[in-house]
Amino acid sequence: MVELKNPLYQTMSLSTQTLHADHHLRETPEVSPSIGVTTTFLYKKDDVTANNYGASQRYVYSRESRPNTTQVESTLSTAMEGHAVVFGSGLTTALAVLLHFKPKKVAIGESYFGIRRVLAQYAAIAGDVKVVSAECSYEGVDLVWLESPINPTGEIKDIACYALRAHAAGAKLVVDATLAPPPLSYPFRQGADVVVHSASKYLGGHEDLLAGVVVSRGAAMAEDLRSIRCALGLGAGSLETWLLQRSLTTLSVRVTQQAQTAARLVALLESFRRCAVSTACHQPSAADLALGKRLASVRHASLQLLPCAEAQHPHGFGAVFSVSFASKTQALFVAKQLRLHAFATSLGGVHSLVDWRHGWDATSEPSLLRVSIGLESFDDLAADWRQALTALDAHECAAKL
Numbered sequence: 260m261v262e263l264k265n266p267l268y269q270t271m272s273l274s275t276q277t278l279h280a281d282h283h284l285r286e287t288p289e290v291s292p293s294i295g296v297t298t299t300f301l302y303k304k305d306d307v308t309a310n311n312y313g314a315s316q317r318y319v320y321s322r323e324s325r326p327n328t329t330q331v332e333s334t335l336s337t338a339m340e341g342h343a344v345v346f347g348s349g350l351t352t353a354l355a356v357l358l359h360f361k362p363k364k365v366a367i368g369e370s371y372f373g374i375r376r377v378l379a380q381y382a383a384i385a386g387d388v389k390v391v392s393a394e395c396s397y398e399g400v401d402l403v404w405l406e407s408p409i410n411p412t413g414e415i416k417d418i419a420c421y422a423l424r425a426h427a428a429g430a431k432l433v434v435d436a437t438l439a440p441p442p443l444s445y446p447f448r449q450g451a452d453v454v455v456h457s458a459s460k461y462l463g464g465h466e467d468l469l470a471g472v473v474v475s476r477g478a479a480m481a482e483d484l485r486s487i488r489c490a491l492g493l494g495a496g497s498l499e500t501w502l503l504q505r506s507l508t509t510l511s512v513r514v515t516q517q518a519q520t521a522a523r524l525v526a527l528l529e530s531f532r533r534c535a536v537s538t539a540c541h542q543p544s545a546a547d548l549a550l551g552k553r554l555a556s557v558r559h560a561s562l563q564l565l566p567c568a569e570a571q572h573p574h575g576f577g578a579v580f581s582v583s584f585a586s587k588t589q590a591l592f593v594a595k596q597l598r599l600h601a602f603a604t605s606l607g608g609v610h611s612l613v614d615w616r617h618g619w620d621a622t623s624e625p626s627l628l629r630v631s632i633g634l635e636s637f638d639d640l641a642a643d644w645r646q647a648l649t650a651l652d653a654h655e656c657a658a659k660l
């Protein structure tokens with residue numbers, strides 16, 4: 260097996276890593292990697308024996324691996340401080356992790372609804388699998404699945420605390436850190452055993468590829484994940500791995516900028532909301548009242564003030580937050596009224612998006628909108644929220660007449 264990580268880049272900045280960390284694997288003098296579409300690779304004829312294409316042969320068939328996959332895994336392994344294996348989607352990573360650990364009792368925290376569906380599929384095959392809440396006792400638990408930050412609120416969990424509890428019970432801790440990729444979070448530093456990401460979100464970042472990545476602490480687990488991927492054909496396609504590699508070169512600047520804009524917008528929306536409550540001590544203008552009085556809540560890690568926040572998120576929180584209204588009708592009115600926030604699902608990309616999660620997940624409050632901030636400017640996005648909230652207030656006032 261080829262050494263994916265080049266130790267030279269281990270201590271360099273994220274941008275340097277994502278631009279250079281795979282260079283030792285490039286076989287041609289290209290500055291940017293080209294896309295390789297072949298499914299099959301020539302045998303080295305002198306090395307072939309029966310049922311053996313030769314230990315020195317790096318690529319044989321693309322279900323196993325291909326140069327674009329190896330390159331992106333090299334970059335991700337360095338950037339994510341572990342051993343990265345790329346899959347066809349974020350949900351596929353959950354299946355692969357379950358097939359690797361084969362847990363009989365899983366504790367799961369608040370998480371993306373699709374993960375719970377994968378767990379149900381796994382339980383249907385494995386049989387006799389118990390699923391409990393990550394907030395309850397870990398007695399008999401072999402695997403704890405934690406999402407932080409949480410989709411759809413953007414709030415965080417104290418990963419170190421769950422790691423202590425999981426390890427005390429002899430369980431492994433898997434952290435789905437899709438909502439806070441590097442440089443926003445590095446869950447191994449808080450004790451996670453495995454980190455997974457839907458690469459369809461920030462890592463891809465342009466709403467144009469579906470992929471996932473599992474990062475393990477050790478090479479042996481990565482080897483097993485690769486054999487699961489090959490056995491079941493769970494890998495990502497050539498276009499996807501190539502696009503992912505290209506997207507990673509801008510990960511640091513994109514994510515840092517998105518996170519900064521999101522934190523400013525969260526602060527602004529929360530200031531509108533606060534201005535409209537407890538008006539006994541102040542007299543907001545009619546315009547300020549119109550902006551804030553329909554906002555029932557704004558949720559994001561920056562508003563939680565958790566003691567673990569600083570250590571867990573050295574470079575800010577994610578660009579996803581949620582906003583709730585008095586009713587489903589009001590939430591949908593705002594989703595449709597926003598102009599720069601596209602009314603569509605997904606998150607983490609360069610386009611700002613707003614999604615009504617209840618449409619996907621019945622356990623999500625019907626009055627909640629999930630917001631994912633892209634690369635539009637803060638001023639433009641703030642103006643978009645002002646016009647949408649003003650329109651909502653006017654609409655509600657007119658309805659009362």
Ligand SMILES: *Cc1c(COP(=O)(O)O)cnc(C)c1O
Nearest residue numbers: 348349350371410437457459470
């Ligand atoms: C989107 C998402 C997934 C699933 O990823 P896909 O690439 O869509 O399969 C898993 N976990 C979280 C937190 C997500 O947001």
